[in-house]
Amino acid sequence: MTESVRPQTAVIVxxxxxxxxRRIFVLDTNVLxxxxxxxxxxxxxxxxxxxxxxxxxxxxxxxxxxxxxNVRQVSRFLDELMRDATKKDIDRGLSLxxxxxxxxxxxxxxxxxxxxxxxLESVLPDSLPxxxxxxxxxxxxxxxxxxxxxxxxxxxxxxxxxxxKAAIVGVHAEDYSSDKTIEDADLLVSxxxxxxxxxxxxxxxxxxxxxxxxxxFYRVRGPLVREWRANQFVYxxxxxxxxxxxxxxxxxxxxxxxxxxxxxxxxNVWGVNARxxxxxxxxxLLMDPEIDFVTVLGPAGTPPGxxxxxxxxxxxxxxxxxxxxxxxxxxxxxxARCDQRPAAPSNQDQVPEFHARPHVFEPLHxxx
Numbered sequence: 001m002t003e004s005v006r007p008q009t010a011v012i013v014x015x016x017x018x019x020x021x022r023r024i025f026v027l028d029t030n031v032l033x034x035x036x037x038x039x040x041x042x043x044x045x046x047x048x049x050x051x052x053x054x055x056x057x058x059x060x061x062x063x064x065x066x067x068x069x070n071v072r073q074v075s076r077f078l079d080e081l082m083r084d085a086t087k088k089d090i091d092r093g094l095s096l097x098x099x100x101x102x103x104x105x106x107x108x109x110x111x112x113x114x115x116x117x118x119x120l121e122s123v124l125p126d127s128l129p130x131x132x133x134x135x136x137x138x139x140x141x142x143x144x145x146x147x148x149x150x151x152x153x154x155x156x157x158x159x160x161x162x163x164x165k166a167a168i169v170g171v172h173a174e175d176y177s178s179d180k181t182i183e184d185a186d187l188l189v190s191x192x193x194x195x196x197x198x199x200x201x202x203x204x205x206x207x208x209x210x211x212x213x214x215x216x217f218y219r220v221r222g223p224l225v226r227e228w229r230a231n232q233f234v235y236x237x238x239x240x241x242x243x244x245x246x247x248x249x250x251x252x253x254x255x256x257x258x259x260x261x262x263x264x265x266x267x268n269v270w271g272v273n274a275r276x277x278x279x280x281x282x283x284x285l286l287m288d289p290e291i292d293f294v295t296v297l298g299p300a301g302t303p304p305g306x307x308x309x310x311x312x313x314x315x316x317x318x319x320x321x322x323x324x325x326x327x328x329x330x331x332x333x334x335x336a337r338c339d340q341r342p343a344a345p346s347n348q349d350q351v352p353e354f355h356a357r358p359h360v361f362e363p364l365h366x367x368x
Contacts, residue, residue, distance in 0.1 A: 024048055024148065026141045028157035029056040029133070031176045036073035038156075038176060039113060040097060046111040047096065050140040052133050054115070081113060091117055116140060120147075125169055134162045141171050188297065192233040192281060199224065199236075216258045218244070225254045231291060233259070233281045243277065245284060259284045 023045045031038050032053070039047050061071045081094045093112030120143035124135055137155070145153045155166050155173040166173035203222030210217055228234070228246045234256065235243045244256040260267055262274040262283040269287060274280035285294045 024144060024151050024153045026050065026137065026144065026153065026155045027053065028137060028155065028159060028162060029053045029060075030158045031156050032057060032074045033060065033067040033070050034158055034176065036070045036077060039074075039077065042096075042111060044111050046093065046114060048114045048140075048144065049116070050137050051116040052136045052140075056133060090115060120144070134159070134165065137162070138166060138169060138171060141166070142169065145171065189229070189232075191231075192235065192278075193228070195234050195236050195242075196224075217247070218256045218258075219253055220256060221253045223252065225249065225252050228254055231285070233284075235277065235281075243281065245281075260287075262287075 023042075024047075025042050025045055026048045027038060029052075035041075039049075057071050057074060061068060061075065081096070082090065085094060093114045096111050096113050120140050124139050124142070137157075141153060141155045144151075153172065155163070155171050156176050157163055157166075157173060158176055160175075163173040163175065199222075203220045203224060206221060208219040228249060230246055230249060232246045233243065234246065235241055243259045243261075245259055246254055247257050248255040259281065260283075262269065262272075262280050263276075265273065267273075269283060272283070274283050282294075282296055285291055
């Protein structure tokens with residue numbers, strides 16, 4: 001069945017031969033700032049963009065940051081979709097091509113893109129006072145739920161606090177994750193292993209130790225060594241436990257090198273200090289000239305006063321000159337992606353997983 005009523009701000013919900021009704025996805029500004037192709041990634045479902053989101057996109061289009069470039073790309077996409085469209089076409093919804101191929105490359109029919117074209121009357125609970133952008137988007141979503149009770153209306157936002165507020169007022173909200181290359185991050189190698197309590201009893205017999213250029217090395221032997229990989233970290237739990245990186249594996253023996261402690265001010269890198277074990281181990285990888293490629297996986301976070309975020313601080317501030325590339329490390333490859341407004345909650349204390357592979361790529365050569 002198809003809804004027969006079609007007001008200006010309506011999102012039409014179409015049923016198909018017993019299949020579930022289409023869903024309405026209301027996009028927050030940060031989703032489009034994060035991925036400008038997001039409007040094409042909801043398959044046959046409908047996408048709704050509140051006027052507040054368009055205003056925020058307009059305010060965020062200037063600059064050289066990734067989010068500003070994404071905003072400008074979103075504007076180009078919207079301009080392309082609206083080309084030659086009349087006001088009546090916009091009210092009925094613009095046809096959306098889908099970016100999700102199925103059936104051996106064939107693309108299913110896309111949904112429609114709707115804009116807020118008139119004021120939606122909805123009263124927020126007294127617990128959410130004010131007229132901020134987040135509350136306005138929540139009010140629009142609540143109004144859509146009231147106007148289309150047969151549809152499943154979903155607010156899509158990367159702002160965890162907005163999703164929390166949405167749940168409080170009865171709005172279904174989801175994070176945007178269509179840009180994830182790997183669906184199950186648990187399948188990735190974590191890059192770190194906690195040593196069991198009896199490790200030194202089983203692996204300390206015949207242990208060798210030496211120092212080389214102020215660094216301390218150990219050679220250990222035992223069954224656990226076979227599970228390790230080069231450039232993996234191992235550590236003893238506890239405040240004074242050992243933290244080491246696996247430098248070499250030969251059969252059932254491995255060479256461990258004690259890590260530097262970047263949590264101390266003495267070892268700060270361009271003013272950056274690690275705040276926990278995981279960040280300390282990540283900095284050890286980033287500062288190692290023998291490792292050409294480093295990936296860091298963890299929740300995004302933007303500490304207050306630092307719009308570059310956690311990964312930006314580690315990559316730009318710790319591994320070279322601020323705002324530039326250190327010629328001594330020009331052969332190394334580092335990557336990070338940071339999202340801006342609305343800022344995600346600060347998780348600068350958490351960098352749970354990291355991976356390193358030595359000499360994954362050949363050194364980069366400069367063309368003169």
